[in-house]
Amino acid sequence: MADLHVVEHTELVPYAEGVRMQEELRNAVQAGESGDHLLLLEHEPVYTRGRRTGDGELPMGEQWYAAQGIEVCDADRGGAVTYHGPGQLVGYPILRLRGGVVGHLRAMAEGLAAVLAELGVTAVWRRDAPGLWVEPAGRPPAKICAFGVNVHRRVAIHGFALNVTTALDAFDLIVPCGLRGVAVTSIAAFVPAPPLASLAARAAELLGAAYGVTFAREEKKD
Numbered sequence: 360m361a362d363l364h365v366v367e368h369t370e371l372v373p374y375a376e377g378v379r380m381q382e383e384l385r386n387a388v389q390a391g392e393s394g395d396h397l398l399l400l401e402h403e404p405v406y407t408r409g410r411r412t413g414d415g416e417l418p419m420g421e422q423w424y425a426a427q428g429i430e431v432c433d434a435d436r437g438g439a440v441t442y443h444g445p446g447q448l449v450g451y452p453i454l455r456l457r458g459g460v461v462g463h464l465r466a467m468a469e470g471l472a473a474v475l476a477e478l479g480v481t482a483v484w485r486r487d488a489p490g491l492w493v494e495p496a497g498r499p500p501a502k503i504c505a506f507g508v509n510v511h512r513r514v515a516i517h518g519f520a521l522n523v524t525t526a527l528d529a530f531d532l533i534v535p536c537g538l539r540g541v542a543v544t545s546i547a548a549f550v551p552a553p554p555l556a557s558l559a560a561r562a563a564e565l566l567g568a569a570y571g572v573t574f575a576r577e578e579k580k581d
Contacts, residue, residue: 364577365397365563367556374405374432374443377451381516384453388514397566397574398451399559402443404429406533409438409507416440416534429529436517438489438507439537446524446545448558452566456513464489464506467519470569471504474521474562480549488536491521493544501544505536521562523552 377400387393406417406429417424417440421431429444443449456463468484468491475482475491482491482503491504504521522545530543546552560576567574 365574367399367559371403372400396453400449404444406431407434412439436507436509442529448521451518466569470566473565501542
C-alpha cells in the first residue's frame with residue numbers, strides 16, 4: 360500500500376496557498392519521494408475559473424468582485440467557474456491514478472455521497488454535470504458538491520468542494536459550473552451541519568474506503 364496521509368486544516372487557507380501545496384506534493388509523488396496525500400481545506404472567499412469557463416460567467420467583472428472582498432483566480436482544473444469560501448469543505452486528493460479519470464471522480468463521489476448519507480442527505484452523482492446533486496421533493500435538483508481535477512503524468516490534483524454551511528448567495532453572483540438557472544445547496548439547508556473538522560475526519564475515512572486505501576492524519580512537526 361502507498362504511504363498515504365491526510366493533512367487537515369481548520370484555519371482559512373488562501374486559494375493560491377492551496378495550489379502551491381498541491382503542486383509541491385504532486386512533484387514529490389511524481390519523483391517517488393512521497394506517497395499520495397489528501398488535503399482537506401477551507402478557503403478564504405474566492406471565485407476560481409476552470410478551463411471551461413465561458414464568457415459572461417463572472418458577469419459583474421473582477422473589480423466588482425474584489426470590492427466585495429472576493430478574489431478571482433484562474434485554476435488549471437476541469438470545469439467552469441465556482442465559489443470557495445468559509446463553511447465549505449474543499450478536498451484535494453493528490454493521487455497516482457490506478458485507473459482512469461472517470462473512475463477517480465466516481466470514487467470521490469462515492470465517498471462523499473456516503474458522508475452525506477450518514478447525515479441523512481441523499482445525493483447522486485451526475486456525469487453529465489459532474490457533481491453530487493440532491494433532489495428535494497417538489498423542488499428542482501440542486502448541486503451540493505462540485506468536482507474538477509487536473510491530471511499530469513498520472514498524478515491528479517484538485518478535487519471537490521462540498522457545501523456545508525457555505526453562504527449560498529455567493530453563487531448567485533456567477534454562473535456556477537457554467538450551468539445557468541441551476542440551484543446550489545448545502546448540508547445546512549437540510550440538516551444541522553456538523554463541525555467542519557469532524558466532517559473532514561469522516562470524509563477522510565470514507566474517501567479512503569472508496570479508493571481502497573487508508574488515509575492517516577499526518578502529525579504536525581514543530
